[in-house]
Amino acid sequence: MLIALEMIGLVAFAGSGALAAVQARLDLFGVVVVGLTTALGGGIIRDVLLGITPPTTLRTWPYLAVSAATALLVFLFHPQVARLRRAVLLADALGLGVFATAGTSTALHAGAPVYTACLIGMTTGIGGGAVRDLLLREIPLVLRKEIYAVAALAGCVLVGVGHLLRLPPGLVTTVAAVTTVTIRVLALWRRWNAPVAKGTPPSSFT
Template sequence: MSVTPSLVADLVGVAVFAASGASAGVVKRLDLFGVVFVGAVAALGGGIIRDLLIGAVPPYAFTHWEYLVVAVLAALLLFWLHPQFNRLRRTVLVLDAAGLGLFTVTGTLKALDAHVPAVGACVIGMISGIGGGLGRDLLTGEIPVVLRREIYAVASLLGAGVVTALARVHLNRPLLITGTALLIFVVRLLALRRN
């Protein structure tokens, strides 16, 4: 497996979403395995749904063990290193925003590469971004975050639209990924700060 910009962005997204899921598990006072499990679902769930939707089976997360290892390590790190419960809630939200940006962008690009039309690719990008968090929330019995905060999936959709438009211009890929992921991240953080 060659190290592409898309792979690096994907693995960073896996790590931050795993930490986000693990934080949610810690907040719910789950034991070690529960924390790692929710972390792995949050980290890999969106990408697995994406791969099922574009017919890329077995999904990437099952054919490349690096994904699972990164997810488990990030969840374990969070479990052992987390300082206090109070500060965690904010950490979850920031990590979640970063994962949202990265997964939306790589998901949209994978859908476009699989020849999904523009509108569908944007939605698949959004699902890649919000799918893991949705699984995390369903598992921990929370009302899904996407239903409660208007500028969550909307930030993801906006970014997916920008990716789809710019992908046609054949922009430099690392630049495209970094820029649009950052855009989603910032929009999401601004929405968080406003509340």
């Protein structure tokens, strides 16, 4: 179940990362690197935090192959993909839900406490996108006003609660992933944003 969910997330994140790289005018190599980083970055961070070395995604070739193939396809057919803006945003939301909840489940199976597993799961969901934005010289999406990390954390908490209640893991993970995706999509549709500070505070460095 976890492997199937992670493969769906890989395609979603690799595609969104590769499209962002194409729009930033990177070459083929750059597009594939950014696609791989977006897809695998969160999982690598998760495994490092859990002491799983080398990381799972670097030991199992399908993770690299699926991510690289998705990035290559986006590079070749980016005009068609770019026209599907809503589909790309939905794919990114899907990847967020899948990776956050699967990351939480993996941490729980590795023996991490529930609160630690939730934080690791959230990091798994947002990590690849944060590294992608840094590579493209942008402020990471999770640090801006959009509802992104909060949606991931909501799904992670549901997985943690389900674990404490000893509910079926597969069902809990699926429901939690759907919840994360729903919150993210509703935030995009309704333009929900986290509050930001009003005005511009004086800089302490001047």
